Amino acid sequence: MTSCSMVSLCSLRVASCGIASPAAQKLNTGISRLSFPKDFIFGTSSAAAQYEGAAAEGGRKPSIWDHWCTLPDKIDDGSNPSITMDQYHRYKEDVRLLSDLGVNAYRFSISWTRLFPDGRVNPEGLAYYNSLINSLLEHGIKPFITIYHWDLPQALQESMGGWTNKEIVDKYVEFADICFAAFGDRVKHWITFNEPCHSLKYCYAEGIWPPGVKSDTEVYIAGHNTLLAHAAAVKRYREKYQAKQGGKIGISLDGFWYEPVYQIPQDVAASYRALDFNLGWFLSPVVYGYYPETMRANVGGRLPHFTEEEARNLMGSIDFLGLNYYTSMYVKDSPSDIWQPAGYNTDMRAKTLFDVDGIPIGPKAYETSWLSIVPWGFYKLLNYIKKEYNNPTIFVTENGFNQVHAPYKDSMDDNERIQYLTGHYTNMAQAIRDGADVQGHFIWSFLDCWEWKSGYTNHFGLFYVDRNTQDRLPKKSAYWVKNFLKPDRGLILPSATPPLVQPLGKNVALAPAQAVQAF
Known part of the structure; x- marks a missing residue:
């Protein structure tokens, strides 16, 4: 291992790499480990x-x-x-x-x-x-x-x-x-x-992930079988193992917040359709036993039907919800017409946007990235789930920020990731205070890793990985997380003040119902 290799954050000889320890730069922002329940889960995710x-x-x-x-x-x-x-x-x-x-x-x-x-x-x-x-x-x-x-x-x-x-x-x-x-x-x-909506959309609707199918029906068939497999596995666990082992079982779903471009009935309705086709596609069946009404209406006979027994097995088939949140999007009504081919993206009848009239929904990770920093959307989504899905226990199983691939020296000063985490921790803490049953948070990801179709072109890790040596090298965010998780304080770099209030844009109704302030 090189002199910059790491087995312990405490033992890393940062001076030999020309890196000033971020732990020495302290600024108390009011959000800390003490802002969360004592038994709150803080983790990292991988696959x-x-x-x-x-x-x-x-x-x-x-x-x-x-x-x-x-x-x-x-x-x-x-x-x-x-x-x-x-x-x-x-x-x-x-x-x-x-x-x-x-x-x-x-x-x-x-x-x-x-x-x-x-x-x-x-x-x-x-x-x-x-x-x-x-x-x-x-x-x-x-x-x-x-x-x-x-x-x-x-x-x-x-x-x-x-x-x-x-x-x-x-x-x-x-x-x-x-x-x-x-x-x-x-x-x-x-x-x-993990994220059946995300994967099945790419695998069976857009055909850009394996097995590379592009179909207006197979995406819904694959989703239906996934739900039946989930329900059957939960039934097996509950009947055969849960009483003896004392564990809990759930599912992890990807969730975006969809903010209407204009506060008009058409765009507001489109935002709810987008939530149904993304999150509700799988969350509604495992909570209520049926697909969202918007999906049944728009997809029609291409959407499979649950038998009464299947619906019973699905209803209540989670002890907790794993929620993966990265960013939010604007949405506007997009009525279908006879010239549009049927399929998942057109069935939703809503157009998603990352900016309107050049006004982005939040600071972007980098110019071509799909990920914008939108912590207020996280707050809104948690409250939406609380209201619409009977306030399930939630573990935020993925939440993270991506960087474009670069050498370690250009990757370690990841102040934007610290900004991202601070904003999301703050909004999550506020949602908990407002009654959302959030019991844990997992950062995506522990290490810079292989990101499916993107390969190694973008990085989500707290640690950079030298692919020649496999050395794990800490970024500034790793120090920040280490300090944040100390039981008596939460630390942040002076350059990483998070945007906690939704920005206002030209001709765009963006003011949140409840703006989240720093504590």
Whole structure:
């Protein structure tokens, strides 16, 4: 390891790298660890395909992403997940870093093709996850496990068509059962699926993720089977394991806040349709047992129907909601006409925008990034869920800021990420004070990692990873998080004051119902 390599934030010799420790620059902003309940969960998130590497080691078999990366022009930088962050070999070092960072939870996923390839338990995969879980617990870090984070075995895609075949439900439940039986004595938080809306839209509506299907019907069929698999896995866990193991189970859904461009009935209605087609597509069934009315009306016969038994199994099938929030968008009404082809994006009949008349919804991560810093949208979304979905227990399972790929020296001064986190912590704390049952927050992500179609072109990590040496190098945000998580104070850099009040724009009705102020 180089002189800048890191096993402990405390032991890092920052002077040798020409880096002044950000921990020495202090400014109390009023938001701190003490702004949250004593038992609040603070963690970081990851996913097997993005972190583990060792794609051809330890009995692991190919996933749909391994296959997809062999096809030309599918990944922006031509990379693949064969090595990624090499956590398969470096998990003990990573657990020590997490411990030193001060988090009390770590969210990761189980690779279906590592643990249960070919319908049989792989002893090497089982040993790896047991060792990772035990190492986390030894350091006082709670494991949060995502059972499925987009890496379907390629064999199941080829043999049965993946998520468009209803038989996938039984295959998934068999895999989930193996996870519950093997790890449930120590794992107390289970997540059945990560962001099914996000992945299925790209996989089956736009065709830019594997298996590369572009269909106006298969996206809804795949979503329907995903929901049935979720309900069946939850039923299995509750009937067979939950009483003995004492854990909880939920699902992680991606949520954007959609702000109407104009405060007129058409745009306001469009904002609710956008919420239904994004968040409500999966949240309404697992809370109420049925799809949102807007989806049933707009999609019509292309949207599958739940039987009475399926609806009963779905209704109330979460002990908690995992919410992934990154940013917000403007939305305006976009009526369909006979010339528009049917499909997910047109069914919504709403146009989403990141700016209106040149006025952005928030400061952008970088010029071409989809991510703007919109902490007030986070506040609004939490309150919307509280009101519309019976105030479920929420763990914010992903929330983070991206940078364009650059050398470490250009990446470590990530004041914008600190600004982003401060704004979102502040708005989350206010939402909790207003009654939202938020019990935890996970930063995406612990390390700069492989980001699916984007490859290594943008980075979300608190730690930069040198891909030549696999050294984990702390960014300024890592120091900030470490200081924030100290029980007696919260620290921030002077240059990272967060925008907590929604900006006003020309001809755009943006004033929030309840502007969030710093405490």
